[in-house]
Amino acid sequence: MNAVNIKQLAQQLNLSISTVSRALNDGYDINPQTKEKVLALARQLNYQPNPYASSLRRHKSKTIAVVVPEIANNFFSLAINGIQSVAREKGYHVLIYVTNESDRIEADSLQHVKSGRVDGLLISVSNKTTSDENLRDIEKQGIPIVFFDRVREEFETAKVTTDDFESGFKATEHLILQGCQRITYLMISKHLTIRNKRMNGYLHALKTYNIRPDKKWIIECVDNRDKNYTMIENVLSIKGRPDGIFASVEHLAVTSYHVCRALKLQIPKEVKIISFSNLETAPLLNPSLTTITQPAFEMGREAADILLRALTKKNFKLSNSRLVLPSVLIPRDSTRRAASAKMSE
Amino acid sequence: MNAVNIKQLAQQLNLSISTVSRALNDGYDINPQTKEKVLALARQLNYQPNPYASSLRRHKSKTIAVVVPEIANNFFSLAINGIQSVAREKGYHVLIYVTNESDRIEADSLQHVKSGRVDGLLISVSNKTTSDENLRDIEKQGIPIVFFDRVREEFETAKVTTDDFESGFKATEHLILQGCQRITYLMISKHLTIRNKRMNGYLHALKTYNIRPDKKWIIECVDNRDKNYTMIENVLSIKGRPDGIFASVEHLAVTSYHVCRALKLQIPKEVKIISFSNLETAPLLNPSLTTITQPAFEMGREAADILLRALTKKNFKLSNSRLVLPSVLIPRDSTRRAASAKMSE
DNA sequence: CTGTTAGCGCTTTCAG
DNA sequence: CTGAAAGCGCTAACAG
Numbered sequence: 001m002n003a004v005n006i007k008q009l010a011q012q013l014n015l016s017i018s019t020v021s022r023a024l025n026d027g028y029d030i031n032p033q034t035k036e037k038v039l040a041l042a043r044q045l046n047y048q049p050n051p052y053a054s055s056l057r058r059h060k061s062k063t064i065a066v067v068v069p070e071i072a073n074n075f076f077s078l079a080i081n082g083i084q085s086v087a088r089e090k091g092y093h094v095l096i097y098v099t100n101e102s103d104r105i106e107a108d109s110l111q112h113v114k115s116g117r118v119d120g121l122l123i124s125v126s127n128k129t130t131s132d133e134n135l136r137d138i139e140k141q142g143i144p145i146v147f148f149d150r151v152r153e154e155f156e157t158a159k160v161t162t163d164d165f166e167s168g169f170k171a172t173e174h175l176i177l178q179g180c181q182r183i184t185y186l187m188i189s190k191h192l193t194i195r196n197k198r199m200n201g202y203l204h205a206l207k208t209y210n211i212r213p214d215k216k217w218i219i220e221c222v223d224n225r226d227k228n229y230t231m232i233e234n235v236l237s238i239k240g241r242p243d244g245i246f247a248s249v250e251h252l253a254v255t256s257y258h259v260c261r262a263l264k265l266q267i268p269k270e271v272k273i274i275s276f277s278n279l280e281t282a283p284l285l286n287p288s289l290t291t292i293t294q295p296a297f298e299m300g301r302e303a304a305d306i307l308l309r310a311l312t313k314k315n316f317k318l319s320n321s322r323l324v325l326p327s328v329l330i331p332r333d334s335t336r337r338a339a340s341a342k343m344s345e
Numbered sequence: 346m347n348a349v350n351i352k353q354l355a356q357q358l359n360l361s362i363s364t365v366s367r368a369l370n371d372g373y374d375i376n377p378q379t380k381e382k383v384l385a386l387a388r389q390l391n392y393q394p395n396p397y398a399s400s401l402r403r404h405k406s407k408t409i410a411v412v413v414p415e416i417a418n419n420f421f422s423l424a425i426n427g428i429q430s431v432a433r434e435k436g437y438h439v440l441i442y443v444t445n446e447s448d449r450i451e452a453d454s455l456q457h458v459k460s461g462r463v464d465g466l467l468i469s470v471s472n473k474t475t476s477d478e479n480l481r482d483i484e485k486q487g488i489p490i491v492f493f494d495r496v497r498e499e500f501e502t503a504k505v506t507t508d509d510f511e512s513g514f515k516a517t518e519h520l521i522l523q524g525c526q527r528i529t530y531l532m533i534s535k536h537l538t539i540r541n542k543r544m545n546g547y548l549h550a551l552k553t554y555n556i557r558p559d560k561k562w563i564i565e566c567v568d569n570r571d572k573n574y575t576m577i578e579n580v581l582s583i584k585g586r587p588d589g590i591f592a593s594v595e596h597l598a599v600t601s602y603h604v605c606r607a608l609k610l611q612i613p614k615e616v617k618i619i620s621f622s623n624l625e626t627a628p629l630l631n632p633s634l635t636t637i638t639q640p641a642f643e644m645g646r647e648a649a650d651i652l653l654r655a656l657t658k659k660n661f662k663l664s665n666s667r668l669v670l671p672s673v674l675i676p677r678d679s680t681r682r683a684a685s686a687k688m689s690e
Numbered sequence: 691c692t693g694t695t696a697g698c699g700c701t702t703t704c705a706g
Numbered sequence: 707c708t709g710a711a712a713g714c715g716c717t718a719a720c721a722g
């Protein structure tokens with residue numbers, strides 16, 4: 001508790017408190033020499049400005065809040081990594097709130113945000129969120145909000161997302177370009193819209209390459225590994241079986257992988273598999289699996305960048321903009337994660 | 346910026362500011378009725394106390410800092426999840442600093458911690474850290490510190506870790522109990538001490554079960570997949586080949602897995618594999634791989650719990666205690682991660 | 691039980 | 707260029 005403060009500096013230097021403050025804050029109206037003296041002593045005494053006093057006075061805290069549904073999840077932790085890296089670059093602090101997909105916990109966290117503890121908010125909403133009330137309040141307080149990944153469409157502010165249609169298209173196209181003609185789509189998703197967008201991407205790719213879509217190749221998977229196993233086994237057992245599998249989540253790719261092995265179907269020679277994924281597991285199934293993934297780290301960076309720009313530019317109003325980042329395709333046989341896992345430094 | 350404050354509440358109620366404050370803070374010296382009135386109006390006007398004013402006054406912020414070397418890493422993100430969950434329960438906020446294993450960034454982050462922005466610090470040090478200077482300063486300011494996982498042994502404060510010897514022992518014992526007699530240890534680790542402790546656990550297990558250790562079964566792996574592949578291939582090709590593989594990191598288990606497949610060795614019938622791991626990938630190699638892992642989530646919870654206890658109990662001095670959590674063995678064929686991935690809620 | 695008062699440590703007019 | 711002074715919003719003695 002030796003906390004040295006601005007007052008002590010002033011006394012020791014026979015200066016007024018305000019002069020010291022100016023010196024420390026790089027004020028313009030200041031004699032370079034006195035400034036030097038102040039800085040020297042500050043360094044010597046290891047002076048640390050009290051952030052709370054300054055926040056109280058300035059009405060800003062150099063802190064942003066990040067609210068995410070999960071953290072022990074490769075996508076969100078990469079995103080947070082991205083956020084944290086730009087925050088650090090710009091001298092901002094990052095407060096983390098994990099909601100565990102609970103709208104109640106989310107509301108609690110936003111309540112804290114409302115209190116003015118932070119200057120801005122980055123949020124990926126929980127899958128149970130149904131109201132924008134808290135967000136509206138926060139915005140009313142003049143705290144800018146940027147959504148990333150899980151956005152509330154009807155709430156007008158900056159949003160950073162990926163394009164599910166595009167990635168569905170890209171994944172399917174990839175298989176087609178590898179020579180696949182009979183591509184089965186293993187779909188599962190709590191979010192109808194995502195599911196449909198990806199499927200539309202799939203369908204559109206087929207159409208673009210003049211491949212007739214076939215209903216029997218769209219498999220509605222469930223939350224039960226055994227059932228999925230059977231369904232996949234069935235589709236791979238019919239004659240004229242698929243030569244490509246597009247899995248909408250990684251565990252379906254894994255199940256497919258096991259089915260193929262059991263059926264003695266060679267991957268990727270006889271069956272090619274591509275999968276959506278946010279895990280680091282792709283290399284494990286190498287060389288058989290191609291992965292399509294969200295650029296999580298980049299998303300974090302972009303979102304944070306937009307937010308901090310809004311915070312530092314004066315009179316900057318966050319528009320209802322949307323930044324759509326392309327998905328990243330990680331071909332089989334690639335040892336390391338590409339762009340998406342790229343670390344700063 | 347409609348920020349309603351305590352003063353306005355006081356005016357509207359014809360009360361003094363201090364009475365309102367007392368009502369809000371559940372002071373003892375307060376008429377239940379006035380208290381009710383105050384709370385009612387506060388709710389109605391959606392009053393949010395200004396955290397900075399209160400922190401400035403009280404000299405505490407209800408915020409803790411978490412400093413970790415990485416975040417896009419299953420171990421640390423689970424640990425943070427644990428930390429965050431107890432912080433939330435106790436009404437604390439969590440500030441995250443990611444150092445990317447850089448001692449410079451770590452020092453920067455600790456500099457901020459020093460300023461009194463937080464009441465306590467949870468830290469897992471970077472692998473390049475060589476000095477305790479910043480930590481000493483922080484401690485001097487009366488900010489309690491708890492280490493988790495990556496500790497500075499010579500710094501006296503509470504520490505939460507796992508026991509590498511124990512987990513080396515446990516993993517080896519597991520293989521032995523499964524009937525393995527010739528167990529090869531694939532070792533790799535930048536940290537000599539960890540490496541040695543685990544190996545000692547391995548050796549001790551062999552000894553305990555009267556198995557003669559054999560130098561040729563301790564393989565020093567390197568940072569090159571191909572070389573490792575060859576080394577593993579070699580050891581699996583000698584007659585009287587190992588019937589058990591203990592991999593000190595997951596990617597060695599994966600490589601072993603591929604070698605076995607190439608050599609047509611059945612897993613787990615002919616060769617059993619156990620691996621250290623903090624990834625979620627174990628299920629992918631099911632049913633062939635057994636995993637031994639750190640209880641990351643628990644570690645986060647325990648560490649946070651100790652810190653927050655130190656913060657809330659008055660005159661509580663953090664002793665140089667050490668809490669050692671047992672590693673968790675996740676048998677093959679288990680579909681989900683066990684204890685370590687357990688979520689709150 | 692309530693009001694008065696004196697700050698927490700810093701920033702920022704406004705005068706010199 | 708520097709100093710005096712007035713607070714930011716809240717808490718905590720201390721009187722009543």
